[in-house]
Amino acid sequence: MTNLLEIRDLRARIVGGRDILKGIDLDVAPGEVHAIMGPNGAGKSTLSSVLAGKPGYEVTGGSILYQGRDLLALPADERAREGVFLAFQYPVEIPGVNNMYFLRAALNAGRRQRGVPELDAAQFLKAVRDKLKLLDISDDLLRRAVNVGFSGGEKKRNEIFQMAMLEPKLAILDETDSGLDIDALRVVSDGVNRLRDPNRAIVLITHYQRLLDYIVPDHVHVLSDGRIVASGDKTFAAELERTGYAHLGSAA
Amino acid sequence: MSDLAMTERADAPPDTLDGLIKGTGDGYKYGFVTDIEADEAPPGLDEGTVRFISAKKGEPAWLLEWRLKAFHRWQRMAPPDWAKLNIAPIDYQASTYYSAPKANSGPKSLDEVDPELLKTYEKLGIPLGERAALAGVAVDAVFDSVSVATTYKDKLADLGIIFCSFGEAVREHPDLVRRYLGSVVPQGDNFFAALNSAVFSDGSFVYVPPGVRCPMELSTYFRINAAKSGQFERTLLIADKGAYVSYLEGCTAPQRDENQLHAAVVELVALEDAEIKYATVQNWYPGDENGKGGIYNFVTKRGACRGDRAKISWAQVETGSAITWKYPSCLLEGDGSVGAFYSVAITNNLQQADTGTKMIHIGRDTSSTIISKGISAGRGQNTYRGQVKVMPRAEGARNYTQCDSLLIGKKCGAHTVPYIEVRHPSAKVEHEATTSKISEDQMFYCQQRGLTQEDALSLIVNGFCKEVLKELPMEFAVEAQKLLAVSLEGSVG
Numbered sequence: 112m113t114n115l116l117e118i119r120d121l122r123a124r125i126v127g128g129r130d131i132l133k134g135i136d137l138d139v140a141p142g143e144v145h146a147i148m149g150p151n152g153a154g155k156s157t158l159s160s161v162l163a164g165k166p167g168y169e170v171t172g173g174s175i176l177y178q179g180r181d182l183l184a185l186p187a188d189e190r191a192r193e194g195v196f197l198a199f200q201y202p203v204e205i206p207g208v209n210n211m212y213f214l215r216a217a218l219n220a221g222r223r224q225r226g227v228p229e230l231d232a233a234q235f236l237k238a239v240r241d242k243l244k245l246l247d248i249s250d251d252l253l254r255r256a257v258n259v260g261f262s263g264g265e266k267k268r269n270e271i272f273q274m275a276m277l278e279p280k281l282a283i284l285d286e287t288d289s290g291l292d293i294d295a296l297r298v299v300s301d302g303v304n305r306l307r308d309p310n311r312a313i314v315l316i317t318h319y320q321r322l323l324d325y326i327v328p329d330h331v332h333v334l335s336d337g338r339i340v341a342s343g344d345k346t347f348a349a350e351l352e353r354t355g356y357a358h359l360g361s362a363a
Numbered sequence: 364m365s366d367l368a369m370t371e372r373a374d375a376p377p378d379t380l381d382g383l384i385k386g387t388g389d390g391y392k393y394g395f396v397t398d399i400e401a402d403e404a405p406p407g408l409d410e411g412t413v414r415f416i417s418a419k420k421g422e423p424a425w426l427l428e429w430r431l432k433a434f435h436r437w438q439r440m441a442p443p444d445w446a447k448l449n450i451a452p453i454d455y456q457a458s459t460y461y462s463a464p465k466a467n468s469g470p471k472s473l474d475e476v477d478p479e480l481l482k483t484y485e486k487l488g489i490p491l492g493e494r495a496a497l498a499g500v501a502v503d504a505v506f507d508s509v510s511v512a513t514t515y516k517d518k519l520a521d522l523g524i525i526f527c528s529f530g531e532a533v534r535e536h537p538d539l540v541r542r543y544l545g546s547v548v549p550q551g552d553n554f555f556a557a558l559n560s561a562v563f564s565d566g567s568f569v570y571v572p573p574g575v576r577c578p579m580e581l582s583t584y585f586r587i588n589a590a591k592s593g594q595f596e597r598t599l600l601i602a603d604k605g606a607y608v609s610y611l612e613g614c615t616a617p618q619r620d621e622n623q624l625h626a627a628v629v630e631l632v633a634l635e636d637a638e639i640k641y642a643t644v645q646n647w648y649p650g651d652e653n654g655k656g657g658i659y660n661f662v663t664k665r666g667a668c669r670g671d672r673a674k675i676s677w678a679q680v681e682t683g684s685a686i687t688w689k690y691p692s693c694l695l696e697g698d699g700s701v702g703a704f705y706s707v708a709i710t711n712n713l714q715q716a717d718t719g720t721k722m723i724h725i726g727r728d729t730s731s732t733i734i735s736k737g738i739s740a741g742r743g744q745n746t747y748r749g750q751v752k753v754m755p756r757a758e759g760a761r762n763y764t765q766c767d768s769l770l771i772g773k774k775c776g777a778h779t780v781p782y783i784e785v786r787h788p789s790a791k792v793e794h795e796a797t798t799s800k801i802s803e804d805q806m807f808y809c810q811q812r813g814l815t816q817e818d819a820l821s822l823i824v825n826g827f828c829k830e831v832l833k834e835l836p837m838e839f840a841v842e843a844q845k846l847l848a849v850s851l852e853g854s855v856g
């Protein structure tokens with residue numbers, strides 16, 4: 112199986128700042144779920160930002176191949192339309208923009224890029240209903256403006272709903288489990304499990320073994336001080352829970 | 364789940380975003396010139412010019428006298444200097460005050476209208492031919508100084524509604540014109556109103572009889588075509604007791620290097636229990652990115668709620684013009700009358716806008732709402748200037764003002780200048796103001812979901828303006844959203 116994503120010796124920093132990513136190597140194949148753990152400030156969100164193409168970061172070395180193409184050469188919106196999805200650690204509020212309207216615009220932008228017909232209002236509503244059912248979530252957030260006044264848990268749920276609608280090939284979930292109560296955690300992780308697909312890879316950034324009880328990963332990595340310092344299978348997370356990160360050091 | 368569908372409709376008309384994409388990338392779309400022979404006054408302004416215009420239009424003596432009185436007043440007046448606008452001195456003798464397509468002796472049946480003019484309006488998206496005409500919208504098309512066509516006139520006449528050019532109203536309904544002309548905006552109200560009163564060319568006239576609800580949108584489409592010509596239209600709209608009318612106006616002009624003057628006057632009169640909704644999408648040529656050319660837009664718009672429980676609402680989307688000086692206002696004379704002002708004003712590049720409203724509470728229990736959204740990009744300067752005045756008799760008056768500014772980039776400016784004067788202790792006046800920047804996080808969030816930078820920007824801006832856009836008639840809301848996107852072209856990235 113060829114890799115969906117190949118990261119080689121990736122180095123990056125905030126523009127004008129010090130290096131945060133200091134040589135990341137990671138291969139992700141379609142259908143796989145990778146968990147990335149590691150201490151605060153290690154560079155996990157930075158990695159997801161660089162993958163998604165957020166402005167303000169500077170790649171100083173290394174490469175990222177996505178579907179065999181140079182991902183770094185594509186602007187952020189094109190990466191998204193090519194199937195890279197980032198569930199934000201802190202989803203952003205957009206006042207006055209209806210959640211449904213936003214989603215339909217996003218969905219049709221991707222469809223245009225892929226050369227498939229856009230969904231009209233009726234088709235879109237049907238898709239919305241199907242996904243709501245699949246994820247077993249209520250429609251109460253859809254009428255409101257994007258993330259405006261949503262609770263922390265509602266924002267995360269909304270991210271997963273967007274992911275379900277946009278059907279990405281590579282989904283990066285940055286601490287989607289943080290701040291969720293037990294019930295919400297179950298809804299979100301059930302949702303993610305239902306979105307597992309042989310053609311979709313998922314990268315989960317998390318601090319908690321608990322999430323990995325619900326979403327069982329194929330691989331677990333530890334990112335520390337800008338490098339992946341250890342990797343293992345699904346049992347590795349439980350081991351980390353006992354031993355912590357400290358003994359892993361930060362040397363590659 | 365039909366409520367979902369409803370919500371989506373209410374929040375943003377479907378397919379708008381598609382329109383936005385197609386709408387971008389081609390700058391000001393209406394900058395073309397129609398090659399048509401014109402009958403023009405020589406440039407310059409003196410008593411002779413006023414007489415020339417009046418004679419061209421075959422006006423009665425009273426109207427000529429009225430004009431001359433205004434002209435003499437204007438000669439003694441000075442242009443206002445209190446607005447936050449940087450304007451090079453304007454040479455009023457360099458403008459042309461009358462320009463009409465040749466062989467046009469006022470609006471006539473559509474098959475007599477010069478095909479070149481019909482083509483022009485078609486290009487502007489306003490088909491005038493009866494079969495192609497916009498469904499549910501009656502249009503008066505004003506080209507430079509004259510009205511060239513009015514659609515659906517007969518249908519409206521069946522209901523007793525008069526919708527015609529101002530010139531025709533003077534001929535056919537002189538009593539109504541005489542009674543109301545200048546009754547809301549007196550000749551000497553301000554420099555530009557006086558100028559307009561002296562040299563006004565054409566415009567629209569509407570009268571809706573008692574108890575009649577106008578079944579379609581009435582609209583006027585203003586087009587400046589001739590070089591060096593000013594446009595000085597005059598609109599008078601009267602809703603008699605219990606009548607209802609919704610009116611909208613659109614404006615465009617060719618792309619030219621020199622500035623052109625536009626000084627219009629609009630007067631609205633709403634009698635007892637009448638309601639007037641007046642919407643404007645102003646897209647005069649704004650000048651280029653270096654501030655060369657563009658329309659100077661000095662407009663006086665005022666409505667009088669003359670009867671009890673009368674309602675007047677202004678909704679405006681101001682995207683064009685190099686300079687906008689405009690304060691659509693309401694005189695709330697009748698008890699329980701209601702005024703509203705909803706505004707979106709965009710300034711990009713070197714555009715300047717000083718716009719707002721006046722709500723004058725005269726009767727008891729009058730109420731007014733002001734929602735203003737100013738968007739500044741490039742080196743644009745945007746000022747909201749609003750006055751809320753509660754007179755001694757206006758017991759129980761209420762006003763709510765919300766004034767939001769959005770900045771795109773670092774070189775633009777937003778300013779809010781509210782004047783509040785309350786002379787009755789029972790009045791409740793609330794004012795809220797915010798200034799925000801489009802955050803990079805918002806842009807990135809949208810782009811991460813696949814929207815282009817342009818789409819992301821217009822989505823955020825449209826969201827910012829939502830409370831105003833939803834006050835526009837549906838047909839116009841879509842247009843307005845596209846326009847916002849086009850106006851902000853080149854303001855990011």
Ligand SMILES: Nc1ncnc2c1ncn2[C@@H]1O[C@H](COP(=O)(O)OP(=O)(O)OP(=O)(O)O)[C@@H](O)[C@H]1O
Nearest residue numbers: 125128131149150151152153154155156157158286
């Ligand atoms: N905008 C910024 N400006 C300056 N430094 C930044 C910025 N964003 C991140 N950093 C720094 O980069 C380092 C890595 O941050 P990052 O957010 O990637 O960590 P993380 O692994 O996601 O941490 P957490 O587990 O707390 O979310 C930190 O030292 C952080 O302070």
Ligand SMILES: [Mg+2]
Nearest residue numbers: 155156157200
């Ligand atoms: Mg983080």
